[in-house]
Amino acid sequence: MKKSNALYKNQGVHVITAIFTVEQGVTKALLVKRKNEPYKGDWILTGGALYNNEDLEEGAKREILEKSGIENIEIEQFHTFGKVDRSPVMRMIAVAYIGVIDCNRVKIIRETTNTSNADWFPIDKIPGLGFDHEEILKEALIYLQSKIVSTDILKALFPNEFTIPEIQKTYEAILNRKFDRRNFRKKLLNLNLIEDTNRTGKFEGKKPAKLYRFKKSIKKQNVL
Amino acid sequence: MKKSNALYKNQGVHVITAIFTVEQGVTKALLVKRKNEPYKGDWILTGGALYNNEDLEEGAKREILEKSGIENIEIEQFHTFGKVDRSPVMRMIAVAYIGVIDCNRVKIIRETTNTSNADWFPIDKIPGLGFDHEEILKEALIYLQSKIVSTDILKALFPNEFTIPEIQKTYEAILNRKFDRRNFRKKLLNLNLIEDTNRTGKFEGKKPAKLYRFKKSIKKQNVL
């Protein structure tokens, strides 16, 4: 491959992460406000240009830290976006990740070198976003929805013990669907993601609720 | 973003496709042999560097055509690989796709400008591959396995009518698992991917078998 060939010159890689949280039954995404052109003043997802000396996931985490101050977040790659004109500056490919974090356990840095603000937005109240980040966020949510039923990605929201009525609110918020209290319990337990702790705690009700936790290891099952 | 910053300079994008076929109950992948350094003489998946004036999928299809002569193939992106040292030449990100095609319906071009050979390899007899293509191929197969139960990706192998015993062989080859003839029929019909044509044809048996076809549109179902 010839580095000088104009067909290949000046390509770059964005690493972008859609970070979700759920608070009081509302699913929210983290957005930051751009300080510079292009899209100056627009809200976008956390992300930026990949460095040559870092792997993709590493770069995505560095960008999260730089733009929001969030550390120690687990992320998962879900799609790569690469329309020719997705960035007006030069040809940029965007490798996109999702992450979940408890917004009450982290302190967001509002202003950084490149951003003038940062905040959590309910996913049904997302403003117009810069670049192709609206499309990325939309796909990210679909991916998140598929992951909460087969992985322990919600462990970020419930790192320790939780009650089933409590986590049901989170499932309902993310899937945008209500479940029968009694059947949800059976469904969730059947997914084999969580286990009983033989302890009880309290959520909303008066009666103490059983406490569960995410299992250490989750075995996946056959597709057919 | 400063184009001159050494942290970003000389990045590029590969578009790589793992192309699968199934022949006589054997799942095979298409490999091409490299003519030039690096990895000269090694087998790799079809792919190459993305051009600045083409979208990702477009580039992947162009590379397939250039390296194998295959046209009109449907492909689907499944993961992006980006380890710092995955290419010895310069920093390259690889956006990877899968595709399925009937090897009997296409004529593979054996030699091109950049390749000295091309062939179908049974997936349990893959030689050592150049770059990180072994990892890519392994993940591609897992993705393919998940797709054949929820999409019409096998339509490429059965564009028209087919019998259930016939397609069962294909499922068994890809999933590397045997199914009870009678239960497989029910499972497959329950996936709502195919429909009866009210016509019959012949496969291996003496008795004529019912012919099915993939449905025009496939509706996806709730995750929980």
Add this chain to the structure above:
DNA sequence: ACAAAAGTGTTGACTTTACACCCATGG
């Protein structure tokens, strides 16, 4: 008529869904 492969049916064990009912606690 018989072998071979295709198609249909049955049974028992689970799941799922839509509910009714009981339980523990705070006020």
Add this chain to the structure above:
DNA sequence: CCATGGGTGTAAAGTCAACACTTTTGT
């Protein structure tokens, strides 16, 4: 002592796995 949410139970419908049986054809 009762309202409130939490936990358990049940019956009908549906699915799933392991089978036996019948059908259609070529020889």
